[in-house]
Amino acid sequence: MGSVLTRNVLIKWAPLIVLIVLVLFFAAMEPRFFSLRNFARIGISSAPALMVAIGVTFIIIMGSIDLSMEGTVSVCAVVFAFAFIAMGGTLASFAWLALPLALLVGAVVGLVNGMVHVWLKIPSFMASLAMGFVGTGFALLLTGGDRVRVQDELFRSLLTERWFGFPIMCYVALLFLLIGWFIQTRTTLGRNFYAVGGGEELAHASGLNVNRVRILGFMLAGVFYAVGALLAVGRIGIAETATGSNFMFVSITSVVVGGTALWGGIGGVWNTLIGVLIVNVINNGMVVIGLPGYVQDGVLGLLVILAVVLSTDRKSVTFVK
Amino acid sequence: MTSKTMTAVNFARIKPHLPWITLLALVLIVGIADTNFLRPVNLVSMAADIVPLFIMALGMTFAIYIGGIDLSAQSIANMTTVIATLALPSYGIGAALICILAGLAMGAVSGYVTTKLLVPSFISTLAVGGVAFSAAQYMSGQRALFMDATMRDSTFGWMTGVTAGIPHEIFIGGALVLGTWFLQSRTTFGRALKAVGAGEPAAVASGLNVTRIKIMAFALSAGLAAIAGLLFSVKLSGGSPTLANGFLLPAIVAVLVGGTPLTGGVGGVINTLIGTLIVAVIRSSMLYFEVDATKQQMVFGLILIAAIALTIDRTKLRVVK
Numbered sequence: 001m002g003s004v005l006t007r008n009v010l011i012k013w014a015p016l017i018v019l020i021v022l023v024l025f026f027a028a029m030e031p032r033f034f035s036l037r038n039f040a041r042i043g044i045s046s047a048p049a050l051m052v053a054i055g056v057t058f059i060i061i062m063g064s065i066d067l068s069m070e071g072t073v074s075v076c077a078v079v080f081a082f083a084f085i086a087m088g089g090t091l092a093s094f095a096w097l098a099l100p101l102a103l104l105v106g107a108v109v110g111l112v113n114g115m116v117h118v119w120l121k122i123p124s125f126m127a128s129l130a131m132g133f134v135g136t137g138f139a140l141l142l143t144g145g146d147r148v149r150v151q152d153e154l155f156r157s158l159l160t161e162r163w164f165g166f167p168i169m170c171y172v173a174l175l176f177l178l179i180g181w182f183i184q185t186r187t188t189l190g191r192n193f194y195a196v197g198g199g200e201e202l203a204h205a206s207g208l209n210v211n212r213v214r215i216l217g218f219m220l221a222g223v224f225y226a227v228g229a230l231l232a233v234g235r236i237g238i239a240e241t242a243t244g245s246n247f248m249f250v251s252i253t254s255v256v257v258g259g260t261a262l263w264g265g266i267g268g269v270w271n272t273l274i275g276v277l278i279v280n281v282i283n284n285g286m287v288v289i290g291l292p293g294y295v296q297d298g299v300l301g302l303l304v305i306l307a308v309v310l311s312t313d314r315k316s317v318t319f320v321k
Numbered sequence: 322m323t324s325k326t327m328t329a330v331n332f333a334r335i336k337p338h339l340p341w342i343t344l345l346a347l348v349l350i351v352g353i354a355d356t357n358f359l360r361p362v363n364l365v366s367m368a369a370d371i372v373p374l375f376i377m378a379l380g381m382t383f384a385i386y387i388g389g390i391d392l393s394a395q396s397i398a399n400m401t402t403v404i405a406t407l408a409l410p411s412y413g414i415g416a417a418l419i420c421i422l423a424g425l426a427m428g429a430v431s432g433y434v435t436t437k438l439l440v441p442s443f444i445s446t447l448a449v450g451g452v453a454f455s456a457a458q459y460m461s462g463q464r465a466l467f468m469d470a471t472m473r474d475s476t477f478g479w480m481t482g483v484t485a486g487i488p489h490e491i492f493i494g495g496a497l498v499l500g501t502w503f504l505q506s507r508t509t510f511g512r513a514l515k516a517v518g519a520g521e522p523a524a525v526a527s528g529l530n531v532t533r534i535k536i537m538a539f540a541l542s543a544g545l546a547a548i549a550g551l552l553f554s555v556k557l558s559g560g561s562p563t564l565a566n567g568f569l570l571p572a573i574v575a576v577l578v579g580g581t582p583l584t585g586g587v588g589g590v591i592n593t594l595i596g597t598l599i600v601a602v603i604r605s606s607m608l609y610f611e612v613d614a615t616k617q618q619m620v621f622g623l624i625l626i627a628a629i630a631l632t633i634d635r636t637k638l639r640v641v642k
Contacts, residue, residue: 064642065443120630121641125443126390126583130625133570137619144615200642249451252444262441264642294463298455301448308440 011311015259015274022278026285033288036165043166044159046280047173048231050273053251053258054180055224057272058190058217060255063197063264064117064124066218069225069251071135072109073244076102076229078139081148081239084155091154103226109135110222114215128218132248140241147240150233158234169231176227180269189216197264249297253304254279261311279303337587339631340580340595347599351606358609362486369488371601373398373553375594376494377568378575379501380545382593383538385576386505387517388585389442391542393431393450395569397424398550400457402560405551406466413476417551424547425540427453432536442539449543457562465561468554477555493552497545501590504541514538518586520637570618574625575600582632 027034052069059066080102087095109131117127153160158169184190192213195203204210228247233239258275260267282303283296335342352359377394384391401420408416427449434445482489505511513534516524525531549568554560579596581588603624607617635641 067443116626117641120626121635121638122626122629122633123583123638123641125441126629127626129392129443130622130629132622133625134619134622137616137622140615141613141619249447252447256444262444292459294458295455297451297458301451301455304444304448304451305434305438305440308444309438312439 011259014310015257015271015278018257019274019278019281022281022285026281026289029285029289033285038284038288040162040166040170042277042280042284043170044235045284046276047169048228048235049247049250049254049280050173050276051176051224051228051231052247053254053272053276054177054269055221055228056251057180057255057260057267057269058184058193059124059221060260060262061193061197061264061267062214062217063200064214064217065252065262066113066128066221067125067248067252068109068113068128068132068135069221069228069247070244071132071137071139072106072113072222072225073229073232073247074139074241075109075135075142075244076106076226077233077239077243078142078148078241079105080226080230081150081233082142084150084152085148089150090152095152099230102230103223106222106224106226106229107219108222110219110225111215113222114218117218118211118214136241136244139244143239143241145241147238150237150239155234156237158231169234172227173231176224177269177273180224183220184268189213189220193217194265197266199265249300250279251276253300253307256304256311257307259307259311262308263312336632337580340578340592340599343578344595344599344602347602347606351602351609355606355609358605363605365487365491367601367605368494368598369490371597371604372490372494373549373556373565374568374571374575374600375597376497376549376552377546378572378579378593378597379497379590380542380549381572381576382501382542382579382581382588382590383514383545384442384446384542385573385581385583386514386585386589387535387538388521388583389435389446389535389539390573390583391428391431391446391539391546392443392569393427393446393453393543394546394549394572395565395567396450396453396457397427397543397546398553398565398568399562400427400453400460401547401550402554402557402564403457403461403466403562404560405554406468406560407460409468409472409476416476420547420551421544424550425544428540428543428546429536431543432539435539436532436535446539454562461560461562463562465559465564467559470558473555473558480552480555490552490556497548498590498594501541501545505589510534510537515586520586567618570621570625571600574621574628577625577628577632580632582634583629584634584637586634586637588632 052073056066056069080098083101084095084098087097089095113128113131116122116131117124159167161168192208195208196210196213200210232243254275255272256262257278258271260271282299286295287293357363377398381391381394401424404420404423405416408419412419431446431449434440435442480489480493513529516529517531517534521531550565553565575596576593578599579588579592581592
């Protein structure tokens, strides 16, 4: 009993402790790390990743996985940019309608994703991976490989306008984090994610429409990917097929490192915030102390393996595919 | 027997033959539309072009055959293009050996992480792929590298030469498919592989060393991906961390279209041969019908979904996560 308690307590607090240790470590290595300017930099790189990671958090809580984010983010970014420019190119005009449009596109892509997974009974990792390829392909089709520039100053103020040292996009991300938290704790849908992840057959037996919950989960994830896409476009002012690249690896790593178990049922959006910060502090810190940027993928790879290993209760898992 | 079960029975009987029927139908359709297509010269060059992809798909077959997946294949191939280019001046033909060993080792790590650390293969291979990508960037100094032409021709010229009008790539592909076919159907390892793919708990219960078999399957997958990277590198006379990008999707498609389901246990390397040819024919038909190259990825993504949905064995999936 005692060992179970320590294990659970450890798992619950380990991510936060890791984050604090990392911050202290990098600050000790290089004092410039511990500055408002640098924290703002971490915030800027974390904001889009956080949105995508929160989206996939809901899916992972259900015990499924979504690998479609790269395609979905690209499609949302490109559709947004085209619509935004076509409708006037500034937030002060009707072009603001491109914002809800992007969210709608995200929801539709997620809906299709969920339907492919649930109706065709294809395991989610493969259904979503394939849909991700389709999404990237679709974004490529729309742009023809070109970059679409979004230069509206009002929209770019997501990055340029700062409150207390942090750009607006960080506050937008925070707002959506709270929305995610609200969905997770205060809505039936949010509770149902945990029910499905905790034991699908039990959830089904107690009268829950599991398929509906799954499809809604993928839709919700799609909306968060769209928010991530908007912030990503706001950050660099460009929408292209490659807008979504790298989000898959980073977001999955963040969620798992944050302590949401791949097996479903535990964790949540706050874990994901910690996870995203851990990943981005590592990325930023490595550059600040002078390590080359390309070690990131390798470090993330080791990190995700370590996190899955630590969060797996070896007694309850017999074999994995 | 109702008509519905009749159709189900008939479909089950036709299912194993679907891949080659599809291939034949596609060849006929494209052959009628484009008379140039069926000219031997065209067929031979089409086959030679697809060989690197085919070799990667051969490897992927083993990972999927045991019910897993190898998402690291593309990164491994990328890494070996760099290793091959760097090792050629000092080690000559030994460079090939280094590439293959590097691939086998990375695959064994994926296998170990999957079986011993209980990390699902789509995550473990994604993570190992990240490590391979970092390694490739580190070794290449993030540049595209080029092979010395004379050195390449004297060491690896035999790979890309032509004998009696037949490019040597076809011989290499042929030798590998024969070798892997022998391994799969004439050795105890192959039998064990089938047992694991058909039902892992039963394989464990009957005393097979499932862990070792699965590690070997992942090692084979990455080892063949490394050979694919080596051949590709020789063909293009150079290496870079992104040279083989775009291989992953068609490689998975080739395996699944060939009739090896995501749930494993049936199919095999001959199926992958047929699947790769289907991919090749679709590709060249898209060229002929002037389908924009930017649409290819979308088309293959959709084909992937269709192929999974048709081949997957749903009786093996109690719950589709």
